[in-house]
Amino acid sequence: MKEGIVMRLGRADLLQIYSLMRLTRAMEDRTxxxxxxxxxxxxxxxxxxxxxxxVGAAMTLSEGDCIVPQHRDxxxxxxxxxSPRAVMCQWLARGNSPTLGRDGQVHIGDMHAGIVPxxxxxxxxxxxxxxxxxxxxxxxxxxxxxxxxxxxxxxTGAFHxxxxxxxxxxxxxxxxxxxxxxxxxxxxxxEFAVDNLSSRAAGYGMPGATVDGNNVLAVMEVVEQAVKHAxxxxxxxxxxxxxxxxxxxxxxxxxxxxxxxxxxEWLKKDPITRFEAYLSEQGxxxxxxxxxxxxxxxxxxxxAVRFAEQSPAPDPATVADYxxxxxxxxxxxxxxxxxxxxxxxxxxxxxxxAFTTMVQPGEPAYNAPEEVVKR
Amino acid sequence: xxxxxxxxxISQAIREEMRRDEAVFLLGEDVGTYxxxxxxxxxxxxxxxxxxxxxxxxxxxxxxxxxxxxxLMGMRxxxxxxxxxxxxxxxxxxxxxxxxxxxxxxxxxxxxxRGPSGGGTKGGPFHSVSPExxxxxxxxIKVVVxxxxxxxxxxxxxxxxxxxxxxxxxxxxxxxxxxxxxELPGEDYTVPLGKAIVRREGxxxxxxxxxxxxxxxxxxxxxxxxxxxxxxEVVDLRSLxxxxxxxxxxxxxxTNKVLIVHEDTLTGGIGAELAAIxxxxxxxxxxxxxxxxxxxxxxxxxxxxxxxxFLPNTEKIVAAARKLAAY
Numbered sequence: 001m002k003e004g005i006v007m008r009l010g011r012a013d014l015l016q017i018y019s020l021m022r023l024t025r026a027m028e029d030r031t032x033x034x035x036x037x038x039x040x041x042x043x044x045x046x047x048x049x050x051x052x053x054x055v056g057a058a059m060t061l062s063e064g065d066c067i068v069p070q071h072r073d074x075x076x077x078x079x080x081x082x083s084p085r086a087v088m089c090q091w092l093a094r095g096n097s098p099t100l101g102r103d104g105q106v107h108i109g110d111m112h113a114g115i116v117p118x119x120x121x122x123x124x125x126x127x128x129x130x131x132x133x134x135x136x137x138x139x140x141x142x143x144x145x146x147x148x149x150x151x152x153x154x155x156t157g158a159f160h161x162x163x164x165x166x167x168x169x170x171x172x173x174x175x176x177x178x179x180x181x182x183x184x185x186x187x188x189x190x191e192f193a194v195d196n197l198s199s200r201a202a203g204y205g206m207p208g209a210t211v212d213g214n215n216v217l218a219v220m221e222v223v224e225q226a227v228k229h230a231x232x233x234x235x236x237x238x239x240x241x242x243x244x245x246x247x248x249x250x251x252x253x254x255x256x257x258x259x260x261x262x263x264x265e266w267l268k269k270d271p272i273t274r275f276e277a278y279l280s281e282q283g284x285x286x287x288x289x290x291x292x293x294x295x296x297x298x299x300x301x302x303x304a305v306r307f308a309e310q311s312p313a314p315d316p317a318t319v320a321d322y323x324x325x326x327x328x329x330x331x332x333x334x335x336x337x338x339x340x341x342x343x344x345x346x347x348x349x350x351x352x353x354a355f356t357t358m359v360q361p362g363e364p365a366y367n368a369p370e371e372v373v374k375r
Numbered sequence: 376x377x378x379x380x381x382x383x384x385i386s387q388a389i390r391e392e393m394r395r396d397e398a399v400f401l402l403g404e405d406v407g408t409y410x411x412x413x414x415x416x417x418x419x420x421x422x423x424x425x426x427x428x429x430x431x432x433x434x435x436x437x438x439x440x441x442x443x444x445x446x447l448m449g450m451r452x453x454x455x456x457x458x459x460x461x462x463x464x465x466x467x468x469x470x471x472x473x474x475x476x477x478x479x480x481x482x483x484x485x486x487x488x489r490g491p492s493g494g495g496t497k498g499g500p501f502h503s504v505s506p507e508x509x510x511x512x513x514x515x516i517k518v519v520v521x522x523x524x525x526x527x528x529x530x531x532x533x534x535x536x537x538x539x540x541x542x543x544x545x546x547x548x549x550x551x552x553x554x555x556x557x558e559l560p561g562e563d564y565t566v567p568l569g570k571a572i573v574r575r576e577g578x579x580x581x582x583x584x585x586x587x588x589x590x591x592x593x594x595x596x597x598x599x600x601x602x603x604x605x606x607x608e609v610v611d612l613r614s615l616x617x618x619x620x621x622x623x624x625x626x627x628x629x630t631n632k633v634l635i636v637h638e639d640t641l642t643g644g645i646g647a648e649l650a651a652i653x654x655x656x657x658x659x660x661x662x663x664x665x666x667x668x669x670x671x672x673x674x675x676x677x678x679x680x681x682x683x684x685f686l687p688n689t690e691k692i693v694a695a696a697r698k699l700a701a702y
Binding site: 121125137324349 | 398400426427429431432434436437439440441442443444445446447448449450451452467468471472475476477478479480481482483484485514515517537538539
């Protein structure tokens with residue numbers, strides 16, 4: 001384990017990180033169950049094995065920073081305060097989901113909370129991340145954008161365009177590649193011909209680093225340094241977090257192209273088990289506390305599923321609605337008065353109510369990120 | 376005050392919007408130091424600085440994608456395509472990212488993508504396209520096509536102030552056309568999106584058109600009046616999305632015959648949709664076949680005789696109108 005950030009993290013922080021990793025895993029396990037029960041009608045993409053990378057990376061951010069997550073980044077969402085209820089409403093295609101049933105999965109976001117909604121064309125979010133960072137730079141802020149992608153997306157033109165543009169403009173972006181070994185069924189050796197994807201950083205004139213993606217504290221150490229670099233106006237950083245996609249691309253994929261011994265090897269490096277062992281060794285996690293956290297995580301997931309199942313389906317009569325945003329003034333997000341309802345982007349004008357991606361008042365609290373975010 | 380060209384009107388619109396609202400900025404290839412390939416943004420870098428007039432790498436996906444990101448933050452970026460043909464390199468950002476965003480997550484994406492479109496400049500297959508139909512088909516993006524200097528300025532200002540992605544197609548053949556010079560109002564004005572305008576009134580047939588073809592159609596109408604004693608109404612659509620159905624239907628209801636003229640290729644073009652609307656809504660009013668004059672279904676050719684044969688023009692419009700008038 002690296003020492004830098006660990007020295008500054010107190011026991012409460014470490015347990016919060018652990019809880020978020022557990023919650024991420026539990027949410028996805030439950031989603032899979034719902035899928036097998038036929039209650040999730042569309043594709044299910046999970047990220048068992050990614051929890052150290054997603055939670056760890058997001059936990060290095062501060063208020064005013066932004067994440068640009070992808071489909072295996074539920075951990076990032078939860079670490080930034082996204083509502084488990086909202087996530088379950090997405091999976092169950094409810095009418096009160098953040099996308100009002102128009103889209104599923106974790107295709108959600110809220111610019112007020114610094115979360116850019118993704119699309120299925122992986123890699124395409126990276127230029128969008130540049131635009132967010134460009135705005136921060138133009139407006140003289142010290143915010144940082146954490147933009148992730150998988151190893152698959154590193155083959156796209158969007159990846160190249162974004163990294164190059166970000167470097168030329170010295171944008172405050174941390175590009176995080178979650179290299180989990182496979183783009184669907186295609187292994188790394190058919191995707192690219194370098195040992196470490198972070199070596200590409202040199203070609204863009206930015207620093208690059210590869211980190212053990214199943215070691216949450218190592219991830220935090222490296223991402224924290226990158227965030228600091230970006231925040232100081234020194235430009236973007238490329239990080240490759242090496243991890244493994246334990247399950248298939250989607251739950252429809254048995255992933256029988258993965259050699260069983262390879263999966264076994266990585267299962268031994270499970271990020272949650274490893275972190276748990278570390279915490280236990282350090283005397284920071286007793287069996288009792290572990291059981292307590294498990295119970296709390298289960299309660300949150302149960303609540304989210306219950307909430308989603310009790311939520312209404314979308315009204316088919318609204319199918320042709322919402323193609324265009326209404327007229328009116330637009331607030332610059334993150335600046336004074338941006339929640340004033342006179343602005344078209346203050347509220348969700350489709351419903352006339354607040355955006356619902358983030359934990360709502362009255363929703364059971366799970367270790368909300370405030371404490372870490374404020375540090 | 377002096378008469379300005381279509382290009383100067385575009386330039387004025389951007390400059391005035393950037394002065395009016397600090398959320399507005401321009402990004403694209405060669406827009407800063409060089410002032411743009413057509414000099415639309417000449418002098419902007421000096422006035423607004425490199426943070427608001429951004430010379431980008433040659434990467435349309437990064438240009439449009441960055442514009443989307445900035446728009447999500449509440450900025451109002453104007454993304455320039457050096458030639459609109461290159462918009463294909465940023466297609467995904469428009470189709471999957473920008474145009475579905477508000478519908479999906481309720482967050483507006485107030486941005487303009489603009490650039491020189493259309494042919495007649497010996498630009499060949501990669502510098503002459505009329506791309507409107509690709510985007511006309513896509514929900515969630517507005518498409519405007521100014522034909523005059525007044526509209527070029529007013530529509531661009533309205534596009535910048537709109538809360539949605541707007542594709543603004545300026546016709547490069549019109550940029551410096553002397554006969555399009557006109558005096559523009561000294562005060563701030565906009566031309567609302569979604570409002571067509573009747574450029575010439577008539578009773579015998581309606582021509583529905585837009586962009587550079589407005590001028591070819593007006594010339595054709597003049598010839599038809601002089602030589603055939605026909606009065607032809609010319610409707611300049613100005614906005615393709617939203618489409619001004621009211622003005623279109625009102626005109627055709629009076630004239631009972633309709634000729635649709637566009638520079639883009641025929642199949643699946645704007646004319647196909649207009650024809651469908653008219654057939655659905657005005658079936659009983661039509662006294663002749665809905666007729667289209669458009670480019671043939673091939674890519675845009677380079678050699679002058681081929682380009683001339685490809686593009687619709689006054690002659691082709693007159694010939695089609697005569698055939699239609701005979702019904």
